[in-house]
Amino acid sequence: MLETGDPSRDLMGFVLPQTGALVEVANPARPYVLLDASGAVVEPVSEFFAELQACSRPPSTIRSYGMDLLRWWRFLDAWGVEWRRATRAQARDFARWMAIAPKPVRAHWRRRAGGAQGHPVAGASAGVPNSVTGRPGPGLMYAATTRAHCETVLRSFYDFHLDAGTGPIVNPFPVARERRRLPMAAGGSPRSSPGGRYRPSVPARIPRRIPDTRFDELFAALRHNRDRALLAFWVSNGARAEELLTCRQRDALPGEQLLGVVRKGTRAYQQVPSSADAFVWLRLYQEEAWRAGVPRGPGRWMWWTLRPPFRPLTYHAARAMFGRANALLGSNWTLHDLRRTAAYRMARDPKLALTDVQWVLGHAHLSTTQIYLPAGRDEIVDAVRAHHVRQTHEVRVPAVPAAGYRPDSLTELFGRTW
Structure with a gap:
């Protein structure tokens, strides 16, 4: 078997094991815990969750972060790599895998109860725009927003343990030099944050409203x-x-x-x-x-x-x-x-x-x-359609040839009546 980080490793054939779980706990001080493949609580993640809670993050945010960490823990478990020993090679492979491999789809509980196995209708409708809303349905691949969120979460997790001295001395998810945060005097935004090297570009989209x-x-x-x-x-x-x-x-x-x-x-x-x-x-x-x-x-x-x-x-x-x-x-x-x-x-x-x-x-x-000031998709489409209608019905003034040119000669050459 090829070692983790080998560029020739077949990531398309890699199947993420469904080990571990993110479990909700009836405890306001500890709303969620991450369990490893053996069912034990992952204490480094619990410490990170406590930091998030201290920073006034709601339980829904902790759950969102936990799902990304669960995916990373499963990836490391599949290759037998301990989280402290993860390097940029593993982080790079993880980013590559999320970019090219189909995401695992869990069957609905009714399908599981009925004994159905495998990918539920992995077919034609995945990612196809809806005929009513124009919004694409969930695709078979990880969306760019999902991959970007996952990279940010994992980089923040290792930054936390790097500052606490409980993790590796180098963050496996580095910050891209060209995306380093600009100071305010140089035009930096107070909301801007350093971008990761393995963070995908997320296209800007007009917020979709309901007509x-x-x-x-x-x-x-x-x-x-x-x-x-x-x-x-x-x-x-x-x-x-x-x-x-x-x-x-x-x-x-x-x-x-x-x-x-x-x-x-x-x-x-x-x-x-x-x-x-x-x-x-x-x-x-x-x-x-x-x-x-x-x-x-x-x-x-x-x-x-x-x-x-x-x-x-x-x-x-x-x-x-x-x-x-x-x-x-x-x-x-x-x-x-x-x-x-x-x-x-x-x-x-x-x-x-x-x-x-x-x-x-x-x-x-x-x-x-x-971001809600620009016209929505429907308004833009209607405006462009109206533009085409005006172009169709617009009265065109016949062009007059310049002095020295005979209209009959131009008509013979270009097939146009002057």
């Missing part, structure tokens, strides 16, 4: 007042999905058209203005829910499951609800598209200051809000 007609279709596909209230809030105040789902019943102030949410990053409590329609749908949902026996009280959760035993509505349950509406329309909108739609509508309103939009969305930097 008004498509949103009306999506809203009409919903069957319950709870779901209608959720969408009405998401598309009016731009709250993140988890921010809205963690609201309490005391957070809704219909008389002032305000809804209190806890911001994902800062964990600060903020009352954001929402549309009157959203509160109407909320009231309709609450009347139905309270009659059905949903717990009622200022400190109770606002959103619950529809059937007993009643439980607080989770992100995955809300995502499944949204997915059922998508299935009826043949679309693949996401919950985050609702936030983008709200941001686009507010940012494109000339009577609403961009700094006000920044405050409502909870953006730390105005530059993040500014």
Whole structure:
């Protein structure tokens, strides 16, 4: 077998072993732990998670980092390399493998229960743009954003242990010299960070919003007042999905058209203005829910499951609800598209200051809000189509030949009537 780091090693034939796991723990001080192939807790990763928590990173961020670390741990385990002994050769091979190898796809639990094995429908629809939204579906390869996020996480992990003196003396994921952070005096951005040598380039994309007609279709596909209230809030105040789902019943102030949410990053409590329609749908949902026996009280959760035993509505349950509406329309909108739609509508309103939009969305930097200023894909397509129509119907003035040229001679040469 070829050694790790050998450029002639067949990475296409490499299969990532499904060893270890990232496990959620019912402990606020330790929300997630990484288990190795033997089932033991990986303490270096737990120390890194503790650092993230001390830096006010939410559990969702810790889980996102943990999935990247799990992938790296499985890669090292397959080649028998201990994490402290990982070199740039292993890091380079890991980056190459993520760039060229198909990502493993886990079968749905219904498929596993039925005994189906292998890659679920690894076929024609993977990566093909949706006919309704124009958004490509999940492809068979790792996306550039996934690879970039993974590189950043692993570089940060080794930087942490490098500073603590508990890891290798050289970070396996180096910083590219040409991407080193510029000082502020030289035009560096406060949000810029050093780019990694193995970090792929991520193309800039226009945030995709849901057009008004498509949103009306999506809203009409919903069957319950709870779901209608959720969408009405998401598309009016731009709250993140988890921010809205963690609201309490005391957070809704219909008389002032305000809804209190806890911001994902800062964990600060903020009352954001929402549309009157959203509160109407909320009231309709609450009347139905309270009659059905949903717990009622200022400190109770606002959103619950529809059937007993009643439980607080989770992100995955809300995502499944949204997915059922998508299935009826043949679309693949996401919950985050609702936030983008709200941001686009507010940012494109000339009577609403961009700094006000920044405050409502909870953006730390105005530059993040500014990405919603350009026209969306649908507006650009409509504008170009109108341009072609104008070109077709535009009255052209016949050209006049310059002095000294005979029109009949030019017509004979170029086949044009002057």
